[in-house]
Amino acid sequence: MSVSLARVPTASASRYLQQLAKHWSHKMAVTFTAEEGTIAFPNGSRLEMKADSDTLDVVLHVPDGEDAVRMREVVASHLDRFAFREAPLTFDWHEG
Template sequence: MNVSVARVPTLSASRYLQQLAKHWSHKMDVVFTPEEGTIAFPNGSKLEMRADSETLDIVLHVPEGEDVARMREVVASHLDRFAFREAPLTFDWRKG
């Protein structure tokens, strides 16, 4: 399993976490609160998010053989849509 982590600076982390979770809850297994969320993708990837007052922390688990860069882009582009007032957000992706 490949693990990527990112700390995204934003004062609206909880709002974006909840919007993304609600958006994907129609297609994927999603569990979330205003502070934390987990999304299970059909390809076996898993996204974990934690919101605080200044950042959205992201941990993305991608199975071997799946495209890590593509999954990072899927997550980032969706969050940028919800953050259109301050987009593009800064994703400092690194290996976890």
């Protein structure tokens, strides 16, 4: 399992977290509040998000054999859609 971490600077972290969670809740297992959210992907990957006043922290767990770089791109591109006024957001991914 690979783990990727990113701290995304944005004053709208809670809004983006909730929009992404609602967007994917129709196809995936999702739990969320205004401050935290978890999304379970069909390929076994899991996205955990935590929002505060000026950052959105994301932790992406990707099973061995799945494309971690592609999963990072999927998460970033979807968040950028909701952040169109300030996109592209800055994702400084690190291995966890």
